[in-house]
Amino acid sequence: MLATLPIAEPDPLWALINAFRQDRRADKIDLVVGVYRDASGQTPVMQAVQAAEVRLAAAAVSKSYGALSGNLAFNDGMSRLLLGEGAEALDRQCTIQTVGGTGALRILADFIALVSPQATIWNTNPGYVNHRPIMTAAGLSVRTFRWHENDAGLDLDTVIADLAEARPGDVVLLHGCCHNPTGIDPTPEQWRRLVGLCKDKGLIPLIDMAYQGFGDGIEQDAAGLRHFAKELDTVLVAASCSKNMGLYCERTGAAMVIAPDRGPLANIRATLERITRANYSMPPEHGAAIAAQLFEYPETWLAELDTSRRRVADIRRDLADALVDCGAPELFQALRRQKGMFSLLPLDPHQMDRLREDFGVYGTSNGRINIAGLLPRDIERLAEALRAVSSAACQVHAA
Template identity: 40%
Template sequence: MFESLTLAPPDKILSLSVMYRNDPRAEKMDLGVGVYKDATGATTIMKAVREAEKRLYDGQTTKTYVGMGGDDGFNKGMIRLVFADSVSADRLFSCQTAGGSGALRTIAELLKKARPDTTVWLSDPTWANHAPIVHAAGLKTATYPYFDAATGSVRFEAMIEGLKSAKAGDTILLHGCCHNPTGANLTLDQWKIVADLLVERGLFPFVDLAYQGFGDGLDEDAASVRLLAGIVPEMAVASSCSKNFAVYRDRVGAVLLLGKDAEATKIAGSQALSVTRVLYSMPPDHGAAAVRIVLEDPALYEAWKTELEEMRSRMLNLRKGFAEALRQQSNSSRFDFIADHRGMFSRLGITEAQVDALREKFGIYMVGDSRFNVAGLKEDKLEDLAKAVVSVL
């Protein structure tokens, strides 16, 4: 049976982790895998989540199935967190999924059911797993211009022209905030132009909201979704709790659907649940239940927001500090864009050979396209890192 198979290519990002672990150098630095790290380099459990887990442990009396849609309280909480009061509740559906990736795959399968000939348009560049997930559902992909590596900014005019190439019924995958891998985001004025274009050309918005709270704030990072909800007739959102609740291994995510009316939403939601039944039957409960407790308890919710804001502020300060260190070491403004970007990632804009040189000479690990994890930076190592970067230019 297996004799016709060949070795699957290794995941480039996860392979970096193995290389990093095997590197004996004490001064090595991991800027690859996208997990939040504190000033000590640890990825800790958030205090509010830990308290919620204690309450869950003390109060849980059974491990029986919850259902295909997952935790109902979690689903309602995610609708509030993402959409707030931007649209009538009867037009919204949410179901818990196995992480943000599970939400992406569920939506892709739903699109395959609803319109099998749709093409899913991805930003250039986009998260490395977007295309494989969409292709696994049997859908075609195309790309639209997004990032200018030379300036570190969004190629907005080119993006709009590129989207005009999509045909009615096509799907446009958009990063709701904290674009991965570049960190370069659209302004709200630009989001309005995109929303109007989607309606004008009959395109379906599919939003990946993986980093809500890591950019400009919880509400600010959901502003794109809420703006779209007030303009487009229907849309899909894949939301992840991995980063903002730091429940990475617990795989907590949600599919959120907006229908043109209550009946359309009901039908789309039922089909989404039929997809999850085939994919994994029912989502894991523990992490989502803990998130639900945080979202429902006012004191825990405020404690969580405070801790999340501390994480966000730290990443902003690291951005500013790294950009300043690079400015001083390079005697140029070439890397100033890093301070303007938002979220966990940015791209340095150096070559793959230069990335390799950073790893080989200094033990600095980042993805080949020069994407680096801002949260992996260390406050007391910014100058050393900047010197190393400038030395390989």
């Protein structure tokens, strides 16, 4: 059996992370790992989470099995966080707890493969590095549409042109906010046009909400999703609590299926549970129990999340200012209007290599940097390095 084991290439992201760890330069800058860091470079446990854990430890009575759908209070809280209090769609949706946002994507991929195996998944290009592997692992075929920027923001005409070949029943995978890796988010008007496009063409939106609260605010970031939920019969949602609750290693997320009415909900739940049962039976309790506490006592959590959001926005502004000050090309100014933890630098792989080799700045080879990984003291040095590698001399070198 093992003689026929194909060679599996190591994950390039982890290779970069290891290279960073082995780099002995004291002033190296890690902009690879997709986690939030505070101004001292830590990825802290939120105080609200710590308080919740104390309460949970004091009240713990049993570690017996839970429900197949996971923590029911968590599922209820997640559906309200995503759709908004009092939303009409709350009455026609089914939400289950999953193993992180990744688990939500995979459970929904298995769901699509079961119900609609011929559906093509339409994925943004560039897109989140794990979307395609998750969808293809479920046996689904994937095509892409460009997710580019013009002077004003998302180039929606290109999106619409590329989706011209999508057929009714195909699934369009959209990022609910803070697009990874570009940071390019639709405007409210563009969300409306995307909803119209899906309606007209009979496409099913799958909204991946991995950064709710890191763009414009916890409610604002859900506006696109909520518009889809209001206007469309069927919507799929994958949500993660890794970033906005800092629960990364607790693997906490949710998968939601919105149906035309309440009729099919029991069957949808049974189907989702059948899929999880054949994978991991039921999800781990701890992260979801914490999240349920945050829903019950939201003040501290929401304040902490808002502090994180503001820090990311401030770094964007300060980096963009520093790039102006040092005379870097205008192209970099898109950083200023982009949203969330990531942006894609207008640099090619050679320039990203030079950034790493000559300046100790680590981003991924496609140009992605984690804005939330940047410390205030490193902003000017990063701006200078970006100016240097994007200079004409460097572009000749790269060619």
